[in-house]
Amino acid sequence: MVVIMKPKTSEKDVQKMISYVKDMGLDVMINKGVDCTVLGLLGDTSRIDPDTLMLNVHVDRVMRIAEPFKKASRKFHPDDTVVKVGNVEIGKEGNFTVIAGPCSVESEAQIIEVAEDVKKSGAKLLRGGAYKPRTSPYSFQGLELEGIALLKEAKEKTGLPIVTEIMSPNLVETFVDNVDIIQVGARNMQNFDLLKELGKTTKPILLKRGLSSTIEEWLMSAEYILAGGNPNVILCERGIRTFETYTRNTLDLSAIPAVKRLSHLPVVVDPSHSAGMSWMVEPLSMAAMAVGADGLIIEVHNCPEKALCDGAQSLNPKQFDSLMKKMKGIGANIEKKI
Amino acid sequence: MVVIMKPKTSEKDVQKMISYVKDMGLDVMINKGVDCTVLGLLGDTSRIDPDTLMLNVHVDRVMRIAEPFKKASRKFHPDDTVVKVGNVEIGKEGNFTVIAGPCSVESEAQIIEVAEDVKKSGAKLLRGGAYKPRTSPYSFQGLELEGIALLKEAKEKTGLPIVTEIMSPNLVETFVDNVDIIQVGARNMQNFDLLKELGKTTKPILLKRGLSSTIEEWLMSAEYILAGGNPNVILCERGIRTFETYTRNTLDLSAIPAVKRLSHLPVVVDPSHSAGMSWMVEPLSMAAMAVGADGLIIEVHNCPEKALCDGAQSLNPKQFDSLMKKMKGIGANIEKKI
Amino acid sequence: MVVIMKPKTSEKDVQKMISYVKDMGLDVMINKGVDCTVLGLLGDTSRIDPDTLMLNVHVDRVMRIAEPFKKASRKFHPDDTVVKVGNVEIGKEGNFTVIAGPCSVESEAQIIEVAEDVKKSGAKLLRGGAYKPRTSPYSFQGLELEGIALLKEAKEKTGLPIVTEIMSPNLVETFVDNVDIIQVGARNMQNFDLLKELGKTTKPILLKRGLSSTIEEWLMSAEYILAGGNPNVILCERGIRTFETYTRNTLDLSAIPAVKRLSHLPVVVDPSHSAGMSWMVEPLSMAAMAVGADGLIIEVHNCPEKALCDGAQSLNPKQFDSLMKKMKGIGANIEKKI
């Protein structure tokens, strides 16, 4: 951590600041510049709040040097984390894992049919929403527990492990008992109470990036889960809010190589929600693979025209199958196996 | 709702779309343009998801005309809502309500001293954080239940009603029993499970705007609470995320007249968190009053140099007193009474 | 164009508005809804300013239905535009055109060496900055006319056509006489006087997207050039400003399929400036190809360690060669020939 003192701060006031910092158990290096003095704080600064140092009226700015995340950082954990779900290994070098399924679970027939279809095309896990975060209180909120029961049926029939979204800390136990990967949605990325509860389990967590979160904030949310004792975090880029209005959100594919460099956690891409238009899923999926993601989570619906929600962004099974074939082609070229 | 068909859609396909919409119980007006046909959907469109209509391959775009919020809208509720807390009336014409207190409750001495100080200067309610949303799992997370107990002591001593933040649906009952206004923080603005629980109570809710939320999304979150049966919602503008890095966030003062026009709910401003610097609190508070807010929520600390968190943005009691005097001056000029 | 009247507007006031619109030579369809009346304006609305209609106090909102760009739109020009530069055809189906070269032209030796290197690896055009837009007046501003002379020398030696950036309408003639593609930088995307001058030429223009421009604004800037009579516009996505601070900008790869659908113009990607880090150029280039771009413009420097500017984002010739080989591999798979 670096503390920049204001220009013309007296020697006495600089010394006071130094004593204050040393009292926190840190060492201090003093850099006397032309305009101002800069203090280098040496030691474990991860628990020091820069705002507290800003209270000293002689402090101009405080800059953090070390990343505030330790457990999520590749610096202290150089090897890739591989999250195992059944015999699927997400994040393993050379693997490209595709999770597919409908936005919402709607009926037994629907979820089983989709599960069978996506399995045939090469998907390794089944997704489906049982609890739905909706901007409007008047929109369909999901089948809830019944939706989870239907997902389990589909798992029994197909063997595909299931992924579904949690919205409340009250449901952590239910989810741990019934699903294979618990998804945390973009709007709950900083629902810290929920993250703490999930940190107490060892269930794999798919942590979506918040709509306007930085990569650092995203990794800090992963850090909440890791710090609680659960090492099984999969990151998921799903589009950020920008000024563009043509697409619903803007898929940030450059976040993938950034996250792979900063962290050892696997990262997958959701090409369906970000654009909000089914015809964009194919090019974005191809790009996600080429940019280095560890997998995809794609919406597939057996009858998009009647979907209760979000149909506009879903592929039908035939489109999904065609996409999978194309991706296998590219994958062969860059050593990624679907 | 307006549905724009793609150019060159056949008459037959337009008719199919019209039947589809009529099956939903809506009337349709047909506008044949030069390039394309536009359908005007007449009736209660609030439950129709534009994305569902987009599934029809002949649909180019769907535009909502009616606001998606009904209970929060001034259109159907022209009179200002006044939220009563003890004998304080927030949102009443001519009133300007100041809520003040420390960022975090730290000790009995601290909270009582601050409470007495801010009361003397004219604050009508006491704020103080017991549960703190922190980006880092390693930062101080608040005194929790003990913090609430200390706030109640301060209320007993001073008579000031208390405002504090909730983070989990599990704690709604505790908060209803012990605090006077329940604050929902920016990060939980779309924690829909929490909003639903709060909608079941009648306790006043201070709903902060999300960091990158639009005004419509903010009002939709208010709608969740109102739709649940709780009419006592106070909106709070606390700064939005922009590209500016000099200030922590950018206080959106133009949101105040916008919200006052769109909605009947009272709206207050938090000038402390947005800027993150105590010297900015005064000009932003003056501007908030001048722009038409119903009040302020300000951080005041009796000894900022030792604050456990967020001290950089807190005023000390003397600065707060000076600010209150200046605001009374302006207030006299524009018929706002503190 | 759709005009939404305010709820409770009297029949008389609706009729007045209708007369006003008819006086502009448009037809009007009337949609009487439950809450309000909606007018559909039929005819050529491209010259009507929505703000003018908003002046009527009974108007609630005005929404544009037709795209405001005509010449750039694929609706009226379904076939892909192919821009020819020498024997290079940018935008032709199956082609993937790579433009490469240093950020700034620095010396004869430098530019010729780089030109020869990138040609060997498969680049079809040479880029190099002679006039540099710099945030600080104290930074290196480019070799200017001398830089252009050096680019021409490199062209003579290698046969590669040259691409360089213009910053002032005063220099249009010079650029037309000396370079093969004139680049308009992100900061000048809405320098309308410059765009008008370029519209009077027939020289190919590489139009970069503004840092926080929407796709519509970008296409409207292309429209300025097209409307002036110059059909040779190549769009270039180079990253947008987001809240992310880890990368300099965020490359918006989802803009590529969006632009290809909305417009017939070719679109290339700049993977060097957006990230600002050379190690990101490879994954972003691969993703740009996979997502459907017509080519790339990449910075390559023969000795990045000594570059006068922007070296951090440049590849060296060896890295560039390795990237080109990998892209040829993927290209073979998706029918894109470098």
Place this chain on the structure above:
Amino acid sequence: MVVIMKPKTSEKDVQKMISYVKDMGLDVMINKGVDCTVLGLLGDTSRIDPDTLMLNVHVDRVMRIAEPFKKASRKFHPDDTVVKVGNVEIGKEGNFTVIAGPCSVESEAQIIEVAEDVKKSGAKLLRGGAYKPRTSPYSFQGLELEGIALLKEAKEKTGLPIVTEIMSPNLVETFVDNVDIIQVGARNMQNFDLLKELGKTTKPILLKRGLSSTIEEWLMSAEYILAGGNPNVILCERGIRTFETYTRNTLDLSAIPAVKRLSHLPVVVDPSHSAGMSWMVEPLSMAAMAVGADGLIIEVHNCPEKALCDGAQSLNPKQFDSLMKKMKGIGANIEKKI
């Protein structure tokens, strides 16, 4: 400037970096931390490009400590700059200068009538657009030279100095000869060629903030003009682009106290363009005064219903007069004289 070396960089590589920096004429302080070594660069770092240092593979990050603007900075110029135009002193303590007039100059009758009206209400300068930056090539582009001639007539009749926008470096001489304050619009804030030309004059320049510019970038653009030798720069906040769609832009009033602290230059606010709605001009103007601006630039139109452009955001003379009266009331309270 602070250079953070990567963890585990060898002593030899650290020494190499130190030599490299010393060769640039700088001194270096070495801070050996637990994880990494941090170098403090001492001396004039304003000409050093952080990106150049990033080229060294052992460098993790580079952080600038000194502000990159020197002439615009209050650090080296503590007293407020006062820009004199005739006998108007903009930026003088206690002054609050109102500039008013129509968006576009349309006719002799229009501009003279508006000029007389706004003068009566207390405006000190007349604004009016002759050259208009328009997103669409098909929109009205202004009366150009004729517009300037009409502004001069209005000045003769009323004595009000005139303010109008320039868009091209070709017109600097014309503007210097004919207008009193030259306005640089938001879209040209980083039109560096234009800024350089304006820096060669001594004419007062009203420099609007770019739509998504940071305060630092805005001050760097002012620096271009100041560095050229022209000290007469007035900054103008006119709203930034945010995710909000209800208002056209979001007026950033918190930028006012920030800029007043960072710089000695006067700063005025444009409350008309940012919101784009005339009913918002009054509350935003009041807030701008309360937050500490040195003045306002407001659109006033004598017959908004027929305006050729931007009428929706203009006040009529009666509304303007009423606003001026209210502002005089508040001004009396906070020692700002209109």
